Amino acid sequence: MTARINRNTQLCMSLSARPGNFGTRFQNHLYEALGLDYVYKAFTTTDIEGAVRGIRALGIRGCAVSMPFKEAVIPLIDELDPSAASIGAVNTIVNTDGHLKGYNTDYLAVVQLMQRHRVPTDTRWALAGAGGMAKAVASALVDYGYANGAIVARNAGKRRELAEKLGITDADEAPADTQMLINATPIGMAGGAEADALPFTPEAIAAAELVFDVVAIPPETPLIRAARASGRQVITGDAVLVLQGREQFVLYTGVQPDEAEVEAAAKVALAP
Template identity: 60%
Template sequence: MTLSISKDTRLCMSLSGRPGNFGTRFQNYLYQELQLDYLYKAFTTTDLPAAIGGIRALGVRGCAVSMPFKEACIEHLDALHESAATLQSVNTIVADDGHLTGYNTDYSAVVRLLKQHGVPEDSRYALRGSGGMAKAVACALRDSGFSDGCIVARNEPAGRALAAQCGVGWCETLDDQPAQLLVNVTPLGMRGADAEQLAFDERAVAAAHWVFDVVAVPVETPLIRLARALGKPVITGAEVIVLQAVEQFVLYTGVRSDAELIERAARFALTE
């Protein structure tokens, strides 16, 4: 894939503690296919204020935000769209003449997937995690009608705060009461040090009716592989990352692509 870069090329980027290739491959594929003069590059940082200052100062058009920056970036922005203000979590920054607005496209992606997969609203869920992405998923569950659940989090203050926000309970470890829907919103199963870690043990997965792992790379995490082996319906992080990335693309460019091109871009981005 060859991109033509000039002084007029608009830069988009991502900030993540553990950068991956999905966003770079997905966005640049669409830019090329649609002949848009944009370039996308993934970054990490140990100086978040300076990194966001660079977005403002250098005219970067947009920035995807991943763990662990989704909440920490808020104080450095000028405004929050309703999607981010409600959650107090940002996964997308859009710059307009140096004015930075935070959005959250994770939430809408999760709402859509729960509906598409037909997960019953009366399912009791256990959600593991308490960070910015966990907020998006937990609030999506709440607003989709899921009212019986538990936030499983080692960080007790954050876990209890999220549980209170969604009107459910908190526990440090999954209790003995089975959950019909298991949701992992931690790095467990992600490539790297946590690659072989299960977010929930086999007993919990065997008792569940649905398994949802937000980790996108690899698509087949240990949790998803176990769930498939036990015959459980799954929702993968790859599904989430594609839907939220499409909305980011629209925010950056103002262009909404057709489904066939998006499918090709996703297939390219997920095949490294």
């Protein structure tokens, strides 16, 4: 971001039911650090169709898409990248001369996290959730060889549909031999209706080897705290935020920041 916004400044934005500060801080820090003439602003809306029309009409370069809009935007844009098409959920829109293309950088972040933590592909996992984020996580796991999984969402119809699409199982609760538990629901999210709840039973948490919560605010969710108390390895949602945010930055700008630049932006974005 330049010192003074001008008529050539590129605008990027986000759409969410409950906008946070992470994307705004992360993206704007990188724009300024790298001397890019961009600015980023978070928005909410009750008119998703109108908001997407605005992206196209106003020449907004990119838009991050969060709950509950990840699936609703699909019929409103022109093209889906394979990362979004195979999942049926979009978390990033890139506008190129009025052509809106949807991506899913959550998918890419999950793959990178499994590689960073050296999680074996034969790990038995169970995932809570069947919405847009759950689809991204489950699809990434299956596509990269983590085929021994189960969907344990509370909505039996949606979990069965997702499990059948991916060729895995569905269940009311995590199977007894589950090694990795993953929460891809809003359970544990600050300010939510279930901010103090657990998506899995204490017994399942204690029996697992690795617990992964995609909820990023707060990073220390009730699930992560319970897993730490049981001595389990954890992956927190802020790691997903940083990795997917970096991918969004590259899509918007075409610039690849180095690890030190990303780390500095994440420190700013995750500050209280």
